[in-house]
Amino acid sequence: MEEKKREDGLVAMAACYQRFDPAAYLQYNYTPPRADFERKDSIVPWKLACLHRAFNEGDVTGELLVDVGSGPTLYQVLSGCEVFNKVLLTDFLEVNRQELRHWLQDEGCNLDWTPYLQHVCKLEGRRPSAWTEKAAKLREVITDILPIDVHRPQPMALDALPSSGADCLVSCFCLESVSPDLAAFTRALGHIGRLLRPGGHLLLIGALGESYYFGGPGVKIPVVPLNEAQVCESLKESGYTLIRLEVYTLPQDMRVGVDDVTGVFFAKAKKIKQK
């Protein structure tokens, strides 16, 4: 009975995503005020600063970085692309994989990523005009955009990764938005952990206190509301050691009606080496 209930929850969640609208989603979350590079307290600059620091403090190294549940966004790998020479983007929906391909092939997409590229160049101490070099670097290291389902014990095709696994995973706003409940969120953390080599790092960004968001006009998608303690506990339960947790609380004017998120967490964790 338990298994049937679990399965039904995942089928219902997948059905919600059939109406996901990448262009609207990008508009809701990746334009001002949530993405305002002139504002110190805007969410996107905070996320980019967390990722820049995490990728550049010396302990995150290797060949392969996998972004889990990329959605239609690229910001999550703008720092990582300077550290890894192979980056895989992944998503559950073809419409999102297509949106990412459009950018990769410079075919025009639904968001201008230039301000993001310029901002991360600034974080790296480079002149903002180096954004074109960063865009070229990104197009060089992103070797594929693949399907993924974090609810499967094997979330990606077996031949997608080397047998040793990825050296680092990044995942932003995905797991809590695709899991019917906390147990499913924790299981999904364990599933993606199987893509990561022991000792590899997980950089996880997610929503705190969010119970729904709009994935398009009238497309209300349920989210499992998380608090910091649950995030820490789920990471521990699914085989990670927490290195650092940072929390951002949304100022009132960042609450724009597209979700009921109250905060954002950034966790840097490490997959425990098997004894």
Ligand SMILES: Nc1ncnc2c1ncn2[C@@H]1O[C@@H](CSCCNC[C@@H]2Cc3ccc([N+](=O)[O-])cc3CN2)[C@@H](O)[C@H]1O
């Ligand atoms: N089974 C699956 N496995 C993997 N990925 C899957 C699966 N099902 C759907 N997906 C894939 O996962 C999805 C990822 S987008 C999820 C959106 N998360 C909530 C949204 C995001 C957001 C952004 C920014 C801010 N902010 O404050 O600045 C707040 C918030 C809070 N609201 C989507 O790409 C879908 O295609």
